[in-house]
Amino acid sequence: MxxxxxxxxxxxxxxxxxxxxxxxxxxxxxxxxxxxxxxxxxxxxxxxxxxxxxxxxxxxxxxxxxxxxxxxxxxxxxxxxxxxxxxxxxxxxxxxxxxxxxxxxxxxxxxxxxxxxxxxxxxxxxxxxxxxxxxxxxxxxxxxxxxxxxxxxxxGEFDDQPEVRNTPEFLMVLQDFDIASDGQVNEPNASEKARGREGPLVTVNGESNPRVPLARNGWTRLRLLNASPSRFYRLRLEGHPFMIVGVDGGLVEAPFEAEELLLVPGQRLDVFVRGESPLGTFRLLNLPYDRIGAMGGGMTGSTFGQKTAEPDVVATFEYTDAPPALWAMPDRLAPIERLSSPGIRRTFRFGMGMGMSGGGFTINGRLFDPKRVDTRVELGSIEDWDLVNRSGMDHPFHIHTNAFQIVSGNGEVEPAWRDVVLVPAGRSVRIRLRFSDYSGRAMYHCHILDHEDLGMMGIVEVAP
Ligand SMILES: [Cu+2]
Structure with missing residues (x-):
């Protein structure tokens, strides 16, 4: 050993x-x-x-x-x-x-x-x-x-079902790196941090473009995690739609098909791929996504957020012959409780004061202060939070301890519990949270980790 x-x-x-x-x-x-x-x-x-x-x-x-x-x-x-x-x-x-x-x-x-x-x-x-x-x-x-x-x-129970248990499952941890020729990590400059650092080297479990076997006449389960500090992944697998069974930390109510997956920092997806093509190889592509919008144009020397002609190849799927195992995906998985409409609604505005006047990366105009409670809520209560992004850049919002449901604003309204939600530039997203089981202080923040470090974070305290 x-x-x-x-x-x-x-x-x-x-x-x-x-x-x-x-x-x-x-x-x-x-x-x-x-x-x-x-x-x-x-x-x-x-x-x-x-x-x-x-x-x-x-x-x-x-x-x-x-x-x-x-x-x-x-x-x-x-x-x-x-x-x-x-x-x-x-x-x-x-x-x-x-x-x-x-x-x-x-x-x-x-x-x-x-x-x-x-x-x-x-x-x-x-x-x-x-x-x-x-x-x-x-x-x-x-x-x-x-x-x-x-x-x-x-x-849990879903994993225990014999069909699921016998399905090949791969964890895919997506990380990007900026490595110099001497093997050291390049530290970004101030404007790269303001955008959110991205490295040109995209890896899956530490490998570049790994080969992943795809069972012919069967399902293959992929558990995807975006563990990159800032990079968004817009994924498409050639010739194969994804059957989404879970987002973030739980199953969706009803599995659904998608041609593309958008995975912002911190998010996870649980998907099945149906292997019914002839033997061959198929690329998992990372398509261009503009998360910086108008802001990117004003910044020199950067390709972040800009469209490139050729998509990155994240991994290559290669068919393997396997005994037939294409079971019927259930129409319904776990029922998702619908939270009742709450009496309390709050607004959280992302701010980026980039100029000499300062302001920094803020929520409701304030930089993170570990000694300050920004939001006080009651244990067991349900609240709606309006996440308002009038900045020129996308911000993925994450909160610790309790998951939430999306009510409106970004198109992802299938019933599910999430702990990260993308709030695109210029848009507002309403989420519904329930503060269950635990009192105490926890954090909420932008999951572009440079933004979090620069102050885009707050503290919620749940009173018992
Ligand atoms: Cu951000």
């Missing part, structure tokens, strides 16, 4: 860095257990897209080790910070406590120190794809851009 396998153990589950996985069911009837994992953030030379690069990793792996658990389990994560700078962990999308040693983004782990996070996952927690990454204010973009990200899968 190598050191990595030895270090990473979980209650009944060995965690290993394989990205092909099966929705395992052996623990479906077992009692909730404690899932233990040891994570160490450290600077490491790794092979990135076939070349050496000096990155930040969890346990030397890119992305970090996959952690699997079920609703009702407790995650116990012994985290060691072996970086030469302060960091911490956020458990993106999990509905767990934002206080104590749980998903508490106010915690800081100094260089050389150890902190044990303990996250009891409610028995009612949805199954889905979540992820962990640093949330150290001011350093989030830099630390994530150097590689710090890992997947947490919560398994």
């Amino acid at each position: 190598d050191r990595r396998r030895f270090l990473i153990r979980a209650g009944g589950i060995a965690l290993y860095p394989a990205w092909e996985t099966k929705a395992r069911a052996q623990r479906s009837n077992s009692e909730p257990s404690v899932v233990e994992a040891a994570l160490e953030a450290r600077e490491t030379w790794v092979t990135l897209a076939g070349r050496p690069a000096q990155l930040y990793t969890y346990n030397g792996q890119l992305p970090g080790p996959r952690i699997e658990a079920r609703a009702g389990d407790t995650l116990r994560i012994s985290f060691r910070n072996s970086l030469s700078e302060v960091t911490n962990l956020h458990y993106h999308g999990l509905h767990v406590s934002p206080g104590g040693n749980a998903d508490n983004s106010f915690l800081e782990v100094p260089s050389g120190e150890l902190l044990t996070y303990e996250l009891p996952i409610p028995r009612t927690h949805p199954s889905g794809m979540f992820w962990y990454h640093p949330h150290m204010h001011g350093s989030v973009a830099r630390q994530v851009s150097r590689g710090l990200a890992g997947v947490i899968l919560i398994r």
